[in-house]
Amino acid sequence: MAKTYGPLIWLQLGSTPVVIVSSADAAREIMKTHDIIFSNRPFTSVLDRIFYGSKDVVFSPYGEHWRMMKSICVLHLLSSKQGGFGKDIWVSAHGTPDCKGHNTFFVGNYFPSFTWMDRLSGLLREADEIFKESDDLFEGVIEEHVNKKDFGIKGHDLVDILLEIQKDKSTGFELERYMIKAIILVTFI
Template sequence: MAKTYGPLIWLQLGSTPVVIVSSVDAAREIMKTHDIIFSNRPFTSVSDRIFYGSKDVVFSPYGEHWRKIKRKTYGFQHMVHWIAKATTHFSVGNYFPSFTWMDRLSGLLREADEIFKESDDLFEGVIEEHVNKKDFGIKGHDLVDILLEIQKDKSTGFELERYMIKAIILVTFI
């Protein structure tokens, strides 16, 4: 079709205009000059119903809400994907302890240390944000707030350490 009609084809699918770009150069030019116009996903009634009125990071329209939600969620999504990938790797040292050096050599243990450091920093930031949210006028109550309240409550006879809160957040999102 591109040979007959050129690199840009405009279609009208019902009431929705659709542009088909079949050239790398044309796509690059469009994304350079009109990226915000084409950055939204098309609205669908099904995704709107399933994803809370398209308020999630995938289906919400580009704008301030999308930027805010992406900053919260991208770190979590990236972390969950990274953890899932790393935990599915075969660890020789788990089955043959005398061969743990192979896990070091392959980089598996280094990657686990990097994941821990990055996730710890991410969750530390989340906790600090919740601890200081009154200072910034943020309202709302979520899992992290509840865990912080349990941590402050000494009457339970159970001391909830900060690292435990991070572990609970991690497991909840995975």
């Protein structure tokens, strides 16, 4: 399509405008002059349900909350040796890792007046069930770390770091429990 229409293509997907950039030079220019506009992710009802009201570092709108979450992830988590954490959580909950996944088209994200179709098809209920299952799993993981001595857990991992940050009031940012779960979820995925 880029050969026919050029490096920038504008599409209207329902009520959502989409710009497709197929050239590195065009992408560089856009990010240089309009980076804040393009740094936000589009709002979707399903991601908002699953990712704690879009309060994680991936789907949170650009702003102070996003900057603080990014800072926590970059300074405390990505600089640490936390590899394998997501796999450990999955194995403790389900046995062996399973990478099954599928993409689902949610009509309401592109045609808001047709959100009822997502409800009727059961997709929103399924998203709520996925959220509940993962929230329960992460709540259990956090509780195990809060009560490490009772569970015989040794070592220092991502959850321990997040709980330490939560206790540290010097940052001026209150890391709430659901935010800890959101970071764990993003790290897990």
